[in-house]
Amino acid sequence: MTARIEMTGVSKAFPGVRALDGVDFRVEAGEVHALMGENGAGKSTLIKIMTGALRGDGGEIRLDGRPVQIGGPGDAQALGIGAVYQEVNLIPTMSVTKNLTLLRQPRRFGLIDWRAARERARERLRRLDVDIDVERPLGSYSVAVQQLVAIARALEDDTRVLVLDEPTASLDANETALLFKIVRDLKARGLAIVFITHFIDQVYAIADRISVLRNGRLVGCAPTAELPPPQMIALMLGRELERAEERTAQTPSAVRGEPILVAEGVGRRRLMQPFDLSLRAGEVVGLAGLLGSGRTEVAKLIFGAIKSDSGAMTVAGAPVGAASPGRSLHLGIAFCPEDRKAEGIVAELSVRENIVLALQTKRGVFRRLSHSEQQALADNMIEALAIATPDAEKPVGQLSGGNQQKVVLARALASEPRILILDEPTRGIDVGAHAEIVALIRRLCADGLGLVVASSELDELVAVSDRIAVLKDRRKIGEIEERAINRQTIIDTIAGPSS
Amino acid sequence: MMNEKYLPLLATIAVFVALFLLGGALYKHFLSTQVLGDILADNAFVITAAIGTTFVILSGGIDLSVGSMIGFVGVVIANLDLAGWHPLASAALMLAFGLGFGALQGLIIDFCEIQPFIVTLAGLFLLRGSCFMINLDSVPIHSPFVEWFATLSIPLPGEGELRSSAVVMLVALAAAIGIAHFTRFGANVYAIGGDRTSAALMGVPMRRTMVGIYALGGFYSALGGVIYAFYTSSGYPLAGSGTELTAIASVVLGGTMLTGGIGMVAGTLFGGMILGLIATLIVFNGTLNGAWIMIISGVLLFVFIVLQRSLVGSLRLRGAA
Numbered sequence: 001m002t003a004r005i006e007m008t009g010v011s012k013a014f015p016g017v018r019a020l021d022g023v024d025f026r027v028e029a030g031e032v033h034a035l036m037g038e039n040g041a042g043k044s045t046l047i048k049i050m051t052g053a054l055r056g057d058g059g060e061i062r063l064d065g066r067p068v069q070i071g072g073p074g075d076a077q078a079l080g081i082g083a084v085y086q087e088v089n090l091i092p093t094m095s096v097t098k099n100l101t102l103l104r105q106p107r108r109f110g111l112i113d114w115r116a117a118r119e120r121a122r123e124r125l126r127r128l129d130v131d132i133d134v135e136r137p138l139g140s141y142s143v144a145v146q147q148l149v150a151i152a153r154a155l156e157d158d159t160r161v162l163v164l165d166e167p168t169a170s171l172d173a174n175e176t177a178l179l180f181k182i183v184r185d186l187k188a189r190g191l192a193i194v195f196i197t198h199f200i201d202q203v204y205a206i207a208d209r210i211s212v213l214r215n216g217r218l219v220g221c222a223p224t225a226e227l228p229p230p231q232m233i234a235l236m237l238g239r240e241l242e243r244a245e246e247r248t249a250q251t252p253s254a255v256r257g258e259p260i261l262v263a264e265g266v267g268r269r270r271l272m273q274p275f276d277l278s279l280r281a282g283e284v285v286g287l288a289g290l291l292g293s294g295r296t297e298v299a300k301l302i303f304g305a306i307k308s309d310s311g312a313m314t315v316a317g318a319p320v321g322a323a324s325p326g327r328s329l330h331l332g333i334a335f336c337p338e339d340r341k342a343e344g345i346v347a348e349l350s351v352r353e354n355i356v357l358a359l360q361t362k363r364g365v366f367r368r369l370s371h372s373e374q375q376a377l378a379d380n381m382i383e384a385l386a387i388a389t390p391d392a393e394k395p396v397g398q399l400s401g402g403n404q405q406k407v408v409l410a411r412a413l414a415s416e417p418r419i420l421i422l423d424e425p426t427r428g429i430d431v432g433a434h435a436e437i438v439a440l441i442r443r444l445c446a447d448g449l450g451l452v453v454a455s456s457e458l459d460e461l462v463a464v465s466d467r468i469a470v471l472k473d474r475r476k477i478g479e480i481e482e483r484a485i486n487r488q489t490i491i492d493t494i495a496g497p498s499s
Numbered sequence: 500m501m502n503e504k505y506l507p508l509l510a511t512i513a514v515f516v517a518l519f520l521l522g523g524a525l526y527k528h529f530l531s532t533q534v535l536g537d538i539l540a541d542n543a544f545v546i547t548a549a550i551g552t553t554f555v556i557l558s559g560g561i562d563l564s565v566g567s568m569i570g571f572v573g574v575v576i577a578n579l580d581l582a583g584w585h586p587l588a589s590a591a592l593m594l595a596f597g598l599g600f601g602a603l604q605g606l607i608i609d610f611c612e613i614q615p616f617i618v619t620l621a622g623l624f625l626l627r628g629s630c631f632m633i634n635l636d637s638v639p640i641h642s643p644f645v646e647w648f649a650t651l652s653i654p655l656p657g658e659g660e661l662r663s664s665a666v667v668m669l670v671a672l673a674a675a676i677g678i679a680h681f682t683r684f685g686a687n688v689y690a691i692g693g694d695r696t697s698a699a700l701m702g703v704p705m706r707r708t709m710v711g712i713y714a715l716g717g718f719y720s721a722l723g724g725v726i727y728a729f730y731t732s733s734g735y736p737l738a739g740s741g742t743e744l745t746a747i748a749s750v751v752l753g754g755t756m757l758t759g760g761i762g763m764v765a766g767t768l769f770g771g772m773i774l775g776l777i778a779t780l781i782v783f784n785g786t787l788n789g790a791w792i793m794i795i796s797g798v799l800l801f802v803f804i805v806l807q808r809s810l811v812g813s814l815r816l817r818g819a820a
Contacts, residue, residue, distance in 0.1 A: 053700055074702035089700045091693035093760035094686075095504070102690055103683060103702055111681040137504070153701075 002065035004029040004192035005050070005081070005161050010059035012045050014398065015390075019045040020056070021216040027161065027192040027209075032183060034195045034203045034224070037213035038236055038432045043196055044400065046213070047163050050194075051083040052076035063160065074103070082154030083163040090150055092139030097121040099138050100153050124152040128182055143170045151179070155186070162186060163194045168202060172290050172456075180206050198434070200229055212236055236432065258317070260450050261333075261419050263302060265311030272297040274310050275476035277469060279419060279450040284441065286465030287454035288490050294474040295454035296338050299423045302452065303335040304328045316418070329362045334412035336405075338423040338454070344408040347397030351389050352378035354396050354407050358415040381410035386436065402433040409437070413444075420444065421452045426460060438463055458487050470494060507754025507762070507807060511769045514752075514799070518776045526783045532659030538775040539665035544569065544727035544739075546771035547668045549746035549753075550675045551601075551719025553767045556750050557679070558712045559692040559759025560615035564604065564622030565720040565746050568597060569739030571626040572724025577638035577734025586642045590725045594718060600626075601717020605710040615713075623743070630736035637735040645729050664726045671722055672768055679764045684711055692759025748800055749774060756807055773799065 003026040012020040020042045027033040037043045048054040050061070052070040061068055063079055070076050076083070090099045097118050106116040121134045130148050138146055147170055154162055164183070168176045183193060183206060195207055203210065203224070210227050212220040212235040220227070220235040227235075259278040267274030272294045279285050287295045300306040302313070304323030313320045315331045328335070337343040345354055356374045363369070369377070378392040385406045389399055396407050405425070412420055425441070426434045441464050445451055455461050461468055468480045470493040478493045523530030548565045555562040572593045579589035600622070608618050651663040661669075679685040687708045690698040699705055723742075728734055753770030755762025777799070778792045 052702075072702065073700055074704060077702050085700070089694075089697040091690045091697055091701075091760065093693035094689055098686055098689070102686055105683055105686065107683075111677065112683065112686070114681075 003027060003062070004031075004064060006062045006065075007046070007050065008060050008062075010046065010049060010061075011057045012042075012049060012054065013057055018216050020049075022059070023213065023216070023218045025211060025218065027194055029160075029190045029192050030187055031208045032187055032193045032195055032206050034197070034207035034210045035213065036196075036203065036210055036232060036236055038402070041213040041236070042216040043213055044165070045216075047083065047165055047194065047196065050076070050161075051081055051163060077103075077156070080156065080158045080160035081163070082156060082159045082161070083165065084147070084150045084154045084167050085165045090138055090146065090153065092146075093137055095136060096125075096132065096134040096138050096141075096149055099149060100124055100134070104156075124155065125149070127155070128152050129178060144172070144175050147171060148175070148179075151182070159191060161192045161194070163196075165196045166198065167195075168197060168199060176202070200233070203232075204229065260316050261302070261313070263311065263313045266301055266308045266313060267310045268297070268301060268306060268308050269310075271306065271474065272301060273475040275469075277302070277452075277476070279452060281418070281448045281450050282445050283466045284445055284451040284453060284464050286461035286468040287452065287471060288458065288461050288468050288494070289471035290456075290494065293471040293494075294476075295456075295471055296423055297474065298469075298471065298476075299335065299338075299421045299452060299454045303333060303421055305335065305337075326361060329358055329415055329417075332416070332418035333421065334358060334415050334417035334419070335421045336408045336412050336423060336425060345396045345404050348395055350393045351382065351387065351396055351399070351407055352392040355381050355392075355410045355414050358411050362415050377414055381414060385410055385440070405437075406433070409440070417449065419450045419452070421454075423454045424456065425453065426455070426457065434460075458490055461490070462486055504761075504763075508766045508769075510803075510806065511752060511754050511766050511773070515769045515773050515776065518773060518780065522776070522780050522783065525780075529783060532655040532657035534659070534779060536655055536659035536661055536665065538772055538779055539668070540662040540730070542771050542775040543662075543664040543668035544723040544730065545742055545745050545774075546749065546768055547671050547726055548720045548723030548739075548742060549749040549767045549771050550672055550764060551716040551723075552743070552746040553675070553750050553753070553755055553762065553764050554679070554688055554712050555615070555716045556747070556755050556757060557692045557759055557762055558688050558709070559695065560608070560712065561619065561747070561757075562601075562604075562713065562716045562720070563616065563619040563743045564600075564626060565716070565723070566739040566742035566744075567623045567626035567630070568600070568717065568720035569724040569727055569742055570630045570736055572597065572721050573728035573731075573734035573738050574630045574633050574638065574736050575734070576725065576728045577640050578633060580640045580642050580645075580734075581638065586640065586644050586648075586729070590729075593725060594721050597717040597719075597721025597724070598714050599717070601720070602710050602714035604717065605713030606706075608713065609706050609709040619713075627736075627740075634734065634736050637733050640728065640732045640734065645732050648729055649732065664730045667722070667726055671719065672764070675719070675764045678715070684708065688712055689760055692761075694760070745774065748796065751800060752803055754803075754807070757804075 006026040008024050010020055010023045023042065023046060025046060035043050035046070045054065049056045052073045052075050061070060068079055070079065100121040101117045105112040106120060107113060118134055125132065128148055128151065130145065130152070132141065132145060138149060147167060151167065167179060171179060187193060197203060207224050209223050210232060211218060212232060214236060259280050261279040263277045265274040265276065275298065277285070287298055289295050297306060301308050304325050304327060308323065313323060315333065320331065352374055355378045356369055360369055375392065381387070382389060382392060387406045387410065388403050396404055399407065425437055438460065441451060441453065453461065453464060462485055465485060466482060468485055468490060469476055470478045470480065470490060472494055480489050480493065519530065548569060552562055552565060575593055576586060576589045580586060604618050604622050607613060608615050648663050652660040653666065654660050679688070687703045690701065690703050691708060724739065727738060749771035750767050751757060751770065752773050753762070753766030755766060774796055777795050781787050781789065781792050
């Protein structure tokens with residue numbers, strides 16, 4: 001039986017990195033095929049070659065048995081290969097209609113028929129049960145809606161292969177369930193679906209077959225039923241790993257010192273209701289809540305990336321006037337943002353330059369770090385965090401997602417903060433790097449750092465937090481202490497009647 | 500429901516109407532189709548060039564070669580007129596030249612990945628230098644066709660008239676609106692300006708579109724040059740100096756964002772007319788120094804940019820929330 005899409009001997013080398021090395025990958029029609037692998041394993045590269053965003057150095061691609069050349073994204077679309085990438089790759093300034101119909105607008109007498117285009121856009125969204133005003137700019141909608149629009153766009157009538165690269169990263173449970181329902185429908189219609197995710201549960205919920213990449217090579221391919229999670233993770237990591245993160249014994253409260261951060265009634269109209277929050281040295285405070293509950297807003301308000309219009313904050317007993325990112329850095333507060341691509345890294349700058357950014361800001365323009373100091377700092381960080389890069393001079397944009405996240409973390413740590421705010425520290429990161437980052441968080445606290453962690457993954461929060469602030473609808477609705485922390489108490493708090 | 504897309508355009512039209520009414524309140528005879536017709540005719544060449552610039556700016560680029568193109572086109576037409584060419588033939592030649600020159604600029608920008616600023620700055624020097632290679636002085640065009648063309652007009656209600664240059668400009672504008680909003684090329688321009696990387700991933704043909712954008716820019720600049728040459732019946736090597744900046748100002752006043760992706764071609768007409776209206780107001784006053792034209796234009800430009808900034812800011816914030 002011929003596969004819907006079959007890639008044989010695909011290779012790709014980047015300067016200093018062999019991203020793919022003779023990979024064979026085949027997906028049948030009517031199959032959901034999970035493509036797994038650690039950061040930098042070559043998943044993204046393989047997908048980009050399949051969708052025409054990159055050209056492979058060698059190898060062959062066959063679609064329904066016929067050899068095809070994919071020279072660009074346009075070719076892939078014409079062949080019926082659609083893709084939805086991890087970060088929404090649509091045009092935020094254009095309307096939903098325009099995004100959905102770009103390059104294939106219905107035309108009458110050579111001119112675009114916008115009435116028909118709008119109708120087509122609505123119809124596409126209806127298939128996904130999305131009902132929004134298609135005339136408004138895409139950028140005015142939430143990331144989750146934008147993601148659904150991206151999926152709607154990738155689905156053509158003649159789509160034969162659909163690639164979903166971390167489609168659930170910014171979706172909440174309901175939206176994920178809806179997406180899976182759609183994926184099953186598409187599967188029933190005979191589409192070949194390639195599914196990339198770092199949520200292992202989701203793989204087993206939806207995939208028929210799993211292929212695992214490691215260091216640019218295919219290390220395993222088996223039906224889902226024959227590859228239980230421990231084996232798969234072992235394949236991904238090349239070593240056995242305890243999957244479940246148990247709550248470790250935390251330092252008793254007694255040894256912790258005075259609060260180093262106290263926020264009272266801090267808030268901003270329309271974005272976040274005033275909230276109180278305190279943080280002691282060596283403590284991890286988790287921010288839990290559903291999508292849109294205000295996790296990111298709390299993190300940004302504390303850091304000063306969003307200006308508060310009420311309340312007051314003290315850091316180590318000293319009142320903070322108007323919080324701003326620059327001032328926060330001087331006070332020893334560092335922040336790793338959620339949206340790595342837009343707010344975290346400067347993609348064109350090298351790993352070294354990215355790492356020294358915050359420290360240089362803290363020191364000011366006149367106390368410039370010498371090149372050798374920068375070099376030493378960067379090398380230290382690369383080693384300490386195990387950042388996979390050939391050297392410190394590689395532009396950050398060329399690293400894989402997990403390694404970019406580590407660079408963001410390295411930059412925050414380089415400024416030697418007393419308080420570190422992590423917003424979604426493990427988003428879009430695979431199991432191995434995830435465990436490393438969780439371990440790192442624990443190590444940091446042992447060194448007396450105060451940590452605020454906002455995350456959509458409850459297990460992660462349960463694993464690392466000493467105290468959890470629960471948020472709902474842009475309000476803080478409760479705090480859970482120490483022993484009471486587990487999945488259920490958090491869920492109960494969120495589900496409980498909001499006073 | 501109101502779409503925020505139209506807000507900048509409405510703001511521009513409101514400013515235009517307000518300025519026009521202000522003129523009417525201050526001076527007798529100001530509020531007439533005659534003044535309106537004059538503004539359209541006098542600024543037809545700038546607005547035409549600015550229409551081309553609108554596409555370039557919508558794509559996130561910039562075209563500095565506009566003014567030099569206007570000068571060059573005029574000088575060549577005047578010299579071809581001396582050599583016995585029919586003005587329409589030389590105009591057609593120069594329109595083709597503008598298209599080709601712009602396409603070349605677009606190709607260099609895309610192929611060599613050089614900033615449009617530098618490439619079109621080189622174009623600016625190249626064309627202006629060429630003007631002086633051909634002529635140092637103004638060359639009159641004596642063609643009877645040009646004289647006849649200049650007298651053509653459509654009467655407007657009231658005393659005013661829509662002169663031929665204004666008609667050409669309005670036709671060019673209508674074509675541009677069609678291209679921007681009703682062709683796939685136009686949609687691709689907005690996509691590239693909105694997010695270049697995403698546009699490429701969505702399959703927008705980058706090279707073809709970039710070449711097309713600058714070719715269109717070159718074509719409209721050349722058309723502006725033809726209008727200017729016919730309107731002034733001469734070719735002058737310094738003609739159009741600085742017009743590229745007036746064109747950019749018209750585009751921005753018309754509600755198009757310099758960062759690309761947001762704006763409407765129709766806005767540029769009003770942006771250009773606002774600048775013309777300010778000049779007319781100062782002239783009507785009679786006592787004010789001509790320098791006020793630039794000062795007031797500058798202030799207005801500044802206000803508009805701040806206005807756009809806050810508009811886009813509110814859009815982004817809601818998207819992030």
